[in-house]
Amino acid sequence: MDVSDVPAVPEWLPAHLRDDGIESLYPPQAEAVEAGVTEGESLVASIPTASGKTLVAQLAMFAAVNRGGKALYIVPLRALASEKRDEFAAFEQYGLSVGVSTGNYDSDGEWLAEKDVIVATSEKVDSLVRNGAPWIDQLDCVVADEVHLVDDRNRGPTLEVTLAKLRGRNPDLQVVALSATIGNADELADWLDAALVDSTWRPIELRKGVHYGQALHFDDGTQEELRVKSSEKPTAAVVRDTLADDGSTLVFVNSRRNAEAAAARLATVTSRQLDGDEMAALADVAADIREVSDTETSDDLADAVEKGAAFHHAGLASEHRALVEDAFRDRLVKCVCATPTLAAGVNTPSRRVVVRDWRRYSGEAGGMEPLSVLEVHQMMGRAGRPGLDPYGEALLLASSHDELDELFERYVWADPEPVRSKLAAEPAMRTHLLATIASGFADSRETLVEFLQQTLYATQTHESGRLETVMDDMLDYLRVNDFVEETDSGRLKATGLGHTVSRLYLDPMSAATVIDGLRAADDPSALGLYHLVARTPDMYQLYLRSGEREEYTMEAYEREDELPGSAPSEFEESRFDDWLSALKTARLLEDWADETDEDRITDRYGVGPGDIRGKVDTAEWLLGAAESLAAELDLGSATAVREAKKRVEYGVREELIDLAGVRGVGRKRARRLFAAGIQTRSELRNAEKSVVLAALRGREKTAETVLENAGHQDPSMEGVTPDPDAAPDDVDDDTETDPQTGSEDDQSSLGDF
CATH class of the missing domain: 3.40.50.300 (P-loop containing nucleotide triphosphate hydrolases)
Known part of the structure; x- marks a missing residue:
């Protein structure tokens, strides 16, 4: 047409x-x-x-x-x-x-x-x-x-x-x-x-297959030689072969650590194919990556990118991921090793896709389990770039003839599983029931049932009454927690508190947890508030690594007075471990708000810079919601909540909150300005420009921007020289003691890896 x-x-x-x-x-x-x-x-x-x-x-x-x-x-x-x-x-x-x-x-x-x-x-x-x-x-x-x-x-x-x-x-x-x-x-x-x-039509051919031995075996029955040298891994052989034809490779693995390790290994393959212009351009990208955060993850990524390879996972900062994606699309980075996050619609096609790991760890299964056909097909669909590639190839890797047959049966020739609604799960049901009532879509049990009949779940379920049973249980929960009430005429309506919870986009169980905690503590500490929001279903907690249970048990007892609510008994192992996981998450937030350096936090908690940002963003949102709930219920803790929120938002101690709130300042610049004697926004607005320039290490453009945002009458740095007496000592480092390194386990189960 x-x-x-x-x-x-x-x-x-x-x-x-x-x-x-x-x-x-x-x-x-x-x-x-x-x-x-x-x-x-x-x-x-x-x-x-x-x-x-x-x-x-x-x-x-x-x-x-x-x-x-x-x-x-x-x-x-x-x-x-x-x-x-x-x-x-x-x-x-x-x-x-x-x-x-x-x-x-x-x-x-x-x-x-x-x-x-x-x-x-x-x-x-x-x-x-x-x-x-x-x-x-x-x-x-x-x-x-x-x-x-x-x-x-x-x-x-x-x-x-x-x-x-x-x-x-x-x-x-x-x-x-x-x-x-x-x-x-x-x-x-x-x-x-x-x-x-x-439709199965594609603008360029996609061949699916399995590499086994010294050959590629394709779904159309053909084979092509792809030899693996004696010193090579199959993935490296595929990348080398793809580069020989000026193609790029996307390698999917099952954990963050594997993505980083694979990228470091494959960088030795890609580096051999770079010309001078590409090396210079990649050096610039690597420099941009190092600017994003002062962490080992950032350095490792930059080291790989300089050689034409990269890793990509949810532990990276969003700026890291964007730089990698752009460099891959520009064909500067030749190979990206990724967890399945990169298969979720982001536009990063490549000549070849290698699904190296088709099993991953599942906590529910208690071990490794196969990926779904749907997930693998999503990954395979990244192969082939219209206008850039003459074809696309998607490959799995087999280590035996039996595995070769299994992979063809399980993935290459298989259809994706049917999509099934997950609405009947209790967290989803209680959240969406409250929202449905609060927003006026339903005002009775009957109209709730009518609304739910319009969902995919209702069209798919064959369990008579299952939807209504879960709905009734969740309605009872909402009533007990004063989020929903019944009028004299039998109508359902959200209470004022229920409207607030729905507007704040909270899981009702998170709201109930926060309310109980705020009522139990008149003057909560920052750690106590971080622990409180970390206990909610809306915060994905850090898990306890090997050997950490004893460490955090001792801390829980030492700081028991700061933690709102009653701790579960140690004999309730699952609940107590959840309490300790929340404490570990709260300690990460406390370290961030105490100005601990990012690289120390990533090392101490086994997380990436993206995880820190994710935890901080979630805590900021939940503490903002807690502040609104405290005001709604006229609780005296609103001021403490607001301060804890600001500290975690800016990543600063209490004395820097005002200064760090100036756009363009941030946690490290705020500390330098404070050390130079500028302690508030007002003082910054009227500060000597030579002092500001010295505190910001002579960076004129940065100093002008900061002063302009603070409302300085004349922010221009033309002709200004830094005041040598105001030049900061190295105040980038925090005053914490050396981090506890713990085990080498990473946090690969932090949400979607």
């Missing part, structure tokens, strides 16, 4: 597509248009990666805007939201306005009302519905990217309930659901009352 034949889209779109080299639609895209996607018809598109799903979404959204409507693009990850925002920004030249919203869960996002296309995570959309964003009712088209994630036990229920609510609010809403791998796409299409495009 020629792009000029697509109906109902803006008149500028065909010319724009032609300028991008798109003269005609791919077959799956043409099928979507024939199914009415540009004319307001709902659609489930299950088509391979690189086959043009994003253009299907754009056609639907821009056609909706062309009709005078508004479109919403839902993504599972914040990184994807930024990526899509950058993609859609190209259309702003035609008058299209695009907005992105991912954080601040207690906002109604009023500013988004003026936008034509809104990009947001499913959690953010859910929070906007809870907070009564009026423009939600004006939506004409909603795109759900990576819709197979309704199967995810953490993110899935939110996406599922959000789609059900949006359809309930807008009966004529067009829903376009996209995925590369859905085993039961027809079921999702039935649930969404949508047409189905289920």
Whole structure:
């Protein structure tokens, strides 16, 4: 189908597509248009990666805007939201306005009302519905990217309930659901009352296979020689062979440590293929990586990148991941060793994909278990870059003939598992029940049942009454904790407290834990508050490494008076270990707020810089919620909570809170300024410029920016020389004693590795 034949889209779109080299639609895209996607018809598109799903979404959204409507693009990850925002920004030249919203869960996002296309995570959309964003009712088209994630036990229920609510609010809403791998796409299409495009077409060939011995064995029955030298691992042989044909390789492994170790080894392979220009460009990328954080992880990543390899996992800072992804897309980095986080929709295709590890540790299974077919196919779909690669190859590695046969049966020839709703899990149910009542979607048991009947779970379950049983149990929990009450007429309504909990986007159990803790402590310490929020279901705790139980048991007793609530008995092993894990998490937050250097924290707790940022962000959000709850209940701890929140937000001790709040200052610069005698925002606003310049180590641009943000009348540093008496000693290091190194175990189970 020629792009000029697509109906109902803006008149500028065909010319724009032609300028991008798109003269005609791919077959799956043409099928979507024939199914009415540009004319307001709902659609489930299950088509391979690189086959043009994003253009299907754009056609639907821009056609909706062309009709005078508004479109919403839902993504599972914040990184994807930024990526899509950058993609859609190209259309702003035609008058299209695009907005992105991912954080601040207690906002109604009023500013988004003026936008034509809104990009947001499913959690953010859910929070906007809870907070009564009026423009939600004006939506004409909603795109759900990576819709197979309704199967995810953490993110899935939110996406599922959000789609059900949006359809309930807008009966004529067009829903376009996209995925590369859905085993039961027809079921999702039935649930969404949508047409189905289920295609295996790709713009370039994807060959799937297994490397065994000295050969590649492909799904079409062919074989090709790929010899492994006597000193080589199979993965290194594949990378070497791919580089010989000017291709890139994406290697999937099962843990952070394995990703880092594999990247270090494969860097010796990639470094041999770099020319002078590439080495110079990679040196610049490595320097940028080292600037992100002063940690061993940052240094290790930079060392690998200088040689043309990299690792990628959730323990990296977001800036680390972005630098790696950009360098890989620019073909500077030749090989990336990643955990499955990189398979979740981020645009990082490569010539070859190697699924090195097809088993990973599962706490539930108590050992290693195979990855799902869906996950492996998501990884394999990254192979082949249209316009850059003549083909794509996705390979598993076998160490025996029996394993070769098993991998073909288990993954290469297998269909992905059907997507199954996880809504009936108790944490999801209690959270979404409260939100459904608080936002007015239901006001009785009967209307709750009616709403839940619109979910995917209701269409899939064969257990009679299962949904209602879980619902009734969770309703009882909400009543007991005063989040929901029944009126004299028998109606259900959220209490004032329930409305606050829903608006703050808290799990009701987190709210109950925080409320109990705040009531038990009139003047809680910072550690006590960090421990309190670390005990909630909304905080993913650090686990106890080998030998740490005794250490944290002693600390729990030594600091018992600081910890709100009653500690469980040591004989209640599971509950007591959870209490200690929360204490370990709280100690990390306390170290951060005491200005302990980042590299010491990563070493002490076995985490990466991304984990620190994740814990800090979560604690900041939960403490903000705790402050709101304290005010709602008129508790005297609100001031202590606010101070603990600010300290963890800025990573500073109490005396630096005011100074660190100036944009551009941060924890280390605040300490240098304080050491130079500038202790408050007001003092910074009126400070001698020579003192500020000296405290900031002679960096004129930085000093000008800081003074401008502080409100200084004349921030210019022209002609200013640093005051030698104000030059700081090395105050970057904190005053903590050397960290306890503990065991070498890392925190590979910190959320999605």
